[in-house]
Amino acid sequence: MKIALVGYGKMGKIIDEIAQKRGHEVVARLKETPTTENLNNPDVVIEFSLPEAAFNNIKACLENKIPVICGTTGWLEQKEEIEKLTVENGTAFLYGSNFSLGVNLFFALNEKLAALMKNVDEYSCQLEEIHHIHKKDAPSGTAISIAEGIIKNNSKFDAWKLDETQNKQLGIFAIREDEVPGTHSVFYRSEVDEIEIKHTAFNRNGFALGAVVAAEWIKDKKGNFEMKDVLGL
Numbered sequence: 001m002k003i004a005l006v007g008y009g010k011m012g013k014i015i016d017e018i019a020q021k022r023g024h025e026v027v028a029r030l031k032e033t034p035t036t037e038n039l040n041n042p043d044v045v046i047e048f049s050l051p052e053a054a055f056n057n058i059k060a061c062l063e064n065k066i067p068v069i070c071g072t073t074g075w076l077e078q079k080e081e082i083e084k085l086t087v088e089n090g091t092a093f094l095y096g097s098n099f100s101l102g103v104n105l106f107f108a109l110n111e112k113l114a115a116l117m118k119n120v121d122e123y124s125c126q127l128e129e130i131h132h133i134h135k136k137d138a139p140s141g142t143a144i145s146i147a148e149g150i151i152k153n154n155s156k157f158d159a160w161k162l163d164e165t166q167n168k169q170l171g172i173f174a175i176r177e178d179e180v181p182g183t184h185s186v187f188y189r190s191e192v193d194e195i196e197i198k199h200t201a202f203n204r205n206g207f208a209l210g211a212v213v214a215a216e217w218i219k220d221k222k223g224n225f226e227m228k229d230v231l232g233l
């Protein structure tokens with residue numbers, strides 16, 4: 001199929017390589033707002049740009065009735081507006097904070113553990129994410145998804161807070177270090193022990209492969225979706 005890449009940085013370049021290896025034609029590699037012309041008539045757009053650029057990028061694609069796979073994080077306050085645009089334009093949209101199979105399995109494990117812990121008062125809970133020094137947003141979109149999974153399944157928590165744990169607010173501690181691709185941990189600590197669940201990305205290949213698989217899946221769909229719809233989780 002024909003894929004247009006919107007955002008051509010660390011992720012865009014790896015997605016380009018994997019998409020071509022899977023037999024797709026990459027028809028655009030954009031570092032600017034997409035238009036009818038520069039998109040070059042793709043079947044699907046894969047968008048990995050910047051928090052401040054994502055909304056306009058996605059909006060332009062949806063208004064051209066082109067399905068979008070979005071991996072850009074740090075823009076979610078505008079997501080509802082995008083989901084309305086998807087329906088108005090009769091096309092498809094899928095946002096994933098993290099497209100790797102491993103993290104999506106981690107999301108499911110995290111929710112089950114959160115539900116188990118809701119009746120156990122001996123343990124406190126906090127999250128930690130570690131990323132490379134170039135990352136523009138904090139906390140990571142993945143960490144926000146993990147926190148939302150805990151809040152949904154454990155009524156001890158009703159919100160998350162960056163770098164601080166307070167009452168019913170779950171603390172997400174963000175660390176920026178070297179070229180770390182992405183490490184996420186959930187800690188449950190008591191006075192006598194600690195339970196940790198952890199996902200460590202060794203490189204960006206898992207993210208990129210997941211995004212291309214999602215693009216293959218969404219091609220003839222209509223509506224708003226999540227990566228768990230693609231993976232059947």
Ligand SMILES: NC(=O)C1=CN([C@@H]2O[C@H](COP(=O)(O)OP(=O)(O)OC[C@H]3O[C@@H](n4cnc5c(N)ncnc54)[C@H](OP(=O)(O)O)[C@@H]3O)[C@@H](O)[C@H]2O)C=CC1
Binds near residue numbers: 007011097
């Ligand atoms: N969902 C997931 O699985 C993953 C999500 N991410 C997220 O993806 C995003 C991108 O990450 P990464 O590739 O590392 O970031 P980079 O900074 O490496 O790449 C961003 C790219 O966007 C380009 N850009 C800048 N402005 C615009 C614009 N207005 N329209 C289109 N493109 C533009 C940049 O161009 P220029 O170089 O000229 O600035 C650059 O090519 C981040 O939000 C990150 O959190 C990352 C990994 C996995």
Ligand SMILES: O=C(O)C1=N[C@H](C(=O)O)C[C@H](O)C1
Binds near residue numbers: 098142
């Ligand atoms: O910026 C990154 O690199 C990553 N960002 C995503 C996020 O914000 O969760 C996904 C992954 O952790 C890598």
